[in-house]
Amino acid sequence: MSDFQIDKMERFDDRICVLHLSGALDAMSSDVLLERLYGLHSNGERKIVLEMSKLSRISAAGAGVFLEIGPVLKESGGWLKLWNLAESVFNSLNRIGVTALYPPIETLDQVIGL
Numbered sequence: 001m002s003d004f005q006i007d008k009m010e011r012f013d014d015r016i017c018v019l020h021l022s023g024a025l026d027a028m029s030s031d032v033l034l035e036r037l038y039g040l041h042s043n044g045e046r047k048i049v050l051e052m053s054k055l056s057r058i059s060a061a062g063a064g065v066f067l068e069i070g071p072v073l074k075e076s077g078g079w080l081k082l083w084n085l086a087e088s089v090f091n092s093l094n095r096i097g098v099t100a101l102y103p104p105i106e107t108l109d110q111v112i113g114l
Contacts, residue, residue, distance in 0.1 A: 004029030006036060007054070013112050017045045018083075022054035025062030033062075037069045046078025049111060053084035063098050070102060081105050 003023035010018045017040055025033060040048060048069075070080045082104045085093070093099050105111060 003056075004032060006033070012108060016047045016049060016108075016111060018049045018051055018108070020051045020054070022056075024057045024059075025055060025065070026057070026059040027061035030059075030061045030065050034065045034068060037065070038072075041069070041072060041076070046073055046076055047081075047111070048073060048078070049081045049083050049105070049108065051083045052089055053086060055086060055089050058089050058092050060096060063093055063096055066098055066102055079111075081111055083108070 004025055005022050006019050007022050008020040010020075012018060019036070021033070023029070037048065050066075066080060066082070073080050080102060082093070082099075082102050083106075085104050090099065090104065093102075
């Protein structure tokens with residue numbers, strides 16, 4: 001059983017939804033996140049930031065969530081941003097090329113106003 005959790009959801013600037021993630025995002029937990037992201041999209045959310053400072057690890061299946069939902073958000077005029085990546089998570093995503101598609105942001109100020 002995975003220890004993955006969506007700890008908290010916040011809204012900024014009335015247009016940006018921030019999900020705080022923790023635990024391990026892997027094949028067992030990726031469906032939980034993907035379902036939540038599709039649900040947010042269905043409810044009109046278009047700009048989503050994933051805060052990942054407490055994410056302990058990520059597998060290729062976990063990274064696949066970003067590759068699936070990112071284009072859906074982009075097609076509807078939105079985007080997906082990755083924020084506060086732990087070094088091990090950054091290294092995993094960088095190794096498989098995800099950071100080239102979704103460069104991590106350093107602060108929320110970088111996306112407020114986009």
